[in-house]
Amino acid sequence: MGKTDDKKSGAVMVVGGGVAGVQAALDLTELGYYVYLVEKGAAVGGAMAQLDKTFPTNDCSL
């Protein structure tokens, strides 16, 4: 991916890389925008990455 310059136009910043942040980032890229995903922790995924299965279908959460 390399280094990007930080002054590009058409960029959006998402603060927090949980399921909401990741989804927002993915949708934004599909809508034609560059995204900075700023996450406090060492990895994205948030609380959802701690879950095994999800209600009510017991699907895998990762």
Add this chain to the structure above:
Amino acid sequence: MVEAGRSPNIEILTNAELLSLDGKVGAFKAKIKINPRYIDADKCTACGLCTQYCPRHLVDKYNEGLSITRPIHIDFPQAVPATYYIDPSACLHLKHDTCKICVPVCRSHAIDFSQKPVDRELSVGSVIMSPGFGQIPDEALEKYSYGKHPDVVTSLEFERMLNPSGPFQGHVRCLSDKRHPKKIAFIQCVGSRDLGCDNGYCSSVCCMYAIKEAMVAKEHDPECEITVFYMDLRTQGKDFDAARTRAEDQFGIKFVRAKVADVMPWDKQLKLTYSTMEETHHFDPFDMVVLSIGLDSPTGAKELAKIGKFELNKYDFCKTETFTPLGTTRDGVLVAGAFQGPKDIPESVTQASAAAGIAAAMNKKHRGKGYVIKSYPDEQEISLDEPRIGVFVCHCGINISGTVDVAKVAEYAGGMDKVAYHSESLYSCSQDAQEVLKEKIKEHKLNRVVIAACSPRTHEPLFQETLKDAGLNRCLFEMVNIRDQCSWVHANEPEAATDKSKDLVRMGVAKARHITSLNEQTVPVTPSAIVLGGGIAGLTAAENMANQGFQCYLIEKSNTLGGHVALMRNTLQGDNTMAMMKDLESRVKKNKKISVMTSSELTDVSGFVGNFSSVITTVKGKKTTEQAIDHGVIIVATGGREYRPDLYMLGKSKKVITQLELEERLAGTAKNRAPGSIVMIQCAGSRGEDLQYCSKICCNNAVKNALKVKAINPESQLIVLYRDMRTYGYAEDAYREAREKGVIFIPYEVENRPKVTQKGTTVTVNYYDPILQEKVSINPDLITLSTGFVPEDPENLSKLLKIPVNANNFFLEAHVKLRPVEMPVAGVYVCGMAHSPKPIDEIVAQAQAAAAKAAIPLVKGHVNVEPTVSSVDKDTCIGCQICVNLCPYKAIQMVKEGKVKKAETIAASCKGCGICASRCPTFAISMGGFTMEQINAQIKAFGVID
């Protein structure tokens, strides 16, 4: 997650904090501080050797403190980025300048203690705040002996215990002596609906996860007795009640309506003291107690609000308004997810899409300017090459390998004809596994790949993308599902599961020997949308689409806009619904990009995503006109209305009205509009009567109207008969206020619903009062029924668009969790009451999300057609037209070939269902990716063991 990690248009900045945010919408300057990982992400291969050698212990936060890790570690194998990191607060070198054992251990020389924090300034047009939620402080849990007895755990700790890749490999054990608990109690509403810790709100998710955890625990140990202690079971989401019923009937989980007063250590067990509705006290011993902890505002919320210059609400979540649920108090700064208010995954995903759509509209002028277009290497031509198959067998942590002997399966695959390479993988979906896959394809010149792992439904696109990255056509791929079909269904027969895995892999390989590259076509799109329904959902969706720059046709069946919300007067939060709706309506009507068509319906549609062609029929008086419209996408927002059951004397007595009618009455000026005694009956006709589901909003509406009655006539005696008061989220505050103002709430059981009779002008309600423990009969001045909501008849639309509905006639989304606004048919989206009943803020968010998703193909300007379509061998075709008549998608046409007509597939319309191929009398039709040859090979391989 992995998708985000692979996107060239997302720069993931981890260990990063926001320092300041200046500027305004379209031109924000954000200062970010990126703290060091002390590991070079480009070099780390996530091999894990460093963790093995690191001498220092560290409590593993990812596993909720239930296990031990090391200061140098990775949270979980599928983490993105898949790079280890060093916790500077625990590392011996960083704290005490000693150790450094990891440095020589790392073979790729990735460890770099010289890293320093880096500051960056980002220029961005908008900001989306999605910091999630925080944990309820331990002090709030102490009253349940949390921290005093090891067998009292939080629901998150329990979640980790249940997880196969968690600290106990999925085995639930008492932390005190490692025994398997035989009796488990769940206590609901810990840290929620609890003024003791200033969390007056309901966290909206705990009932669901408690039920899920209880069911999973039961699956692990069917002997285990599980009791859930609750105040109200708030399973109000779409199809959630059904899961609750399943938990009770199939899994034998007990639900007890009781507030637990005390949890006391008692010998090896824990003694629960609780009192039920009948005011009887119980003392029950349990082996383990799970506290269903609520969602707190995220840590650092106040600081984030200060830096971001937006306001919080009284619970320190982000402050938003009903009609603009994703806007913070600062223009250009949006919010999504649990930070907006406690919510579950689908709601969070919906809000995220919605926020993305709004941000996209705000920055329309700059769309595409910073965008990096992903390129793939040229596709290899392999048609003349001998098949060289690579087989990769996945452990899925222990999800598969806990039952199936993965090593044996991989080894078995290795011995098969044309298999050039075989291996095992711990998590084949992880980011580093994709890199390995690419390497192996190159190294061993693989030209077909078989992955034996989980479901292609969720993971096929990921692996296919990796194939493309490696220069292979994505159809040179076959997935074998040994998780669902082997380790899950045969969990108790490991040997048989292993044998079956071998069988399936053998069949997969047999098919793979015959698979070929298939072309992917791209088709241009018409950049406009049809929105069906002119209620709040349709209006909102159309406005967002137009603001993103796309032409919209808003089609409304009736002669006015507004839908069901136009019948309301105000919201529970106090918004003036009528004024808000008028405002929205006039904005939509003024918008040059939106054509509003009332008294109109969609009567015909053909085409496919990006290229629909529809007929809109408008009936005005005696005049009927038809208009053909070409458009790229369709948003279904056909709405719903209040149900009117033929029950409880509704329509037979003037004294029996619905909540909407009461709302209208209270907004009037009649002297006796709030009479002296009113009985409200909740779930009238719902949850097992005429309607099987919960309509989610009736409890809020009842509380709203009850408060209004009390405001007009404080003397009015108001009784609400209910099953579960589902005033989730912040609505809990209003429920509490209603109780404080003297509204009486009395629960009833489903077997014992209240009865309404009429004699002359007197109406009588008979019900059982569980506190008095006797039958009560009263003659109120007014009975108000909370009757639930039904969708507008979906049958026509369902047939026209070939989109499914669920058992309750609501449109069924593509994936309940991860694709909540998309329909299974590409290019069709759903929002509002047509999806399920929900309150205004959720409808608005869902409509904005639908608009965001619908804009995606329009922004791209083209759509890719799935390569797995049917094709006709014209030499064999006899032109009988059976296929044309049977095709449900109008995807086969007859074309002239000399003197005769032959069938031909319209690839872009074909859904690859295979009906045509299965019915062709001369076997002239074959399905891409499922040819006769491939399927025959697969079937033969089933019987023949190599």
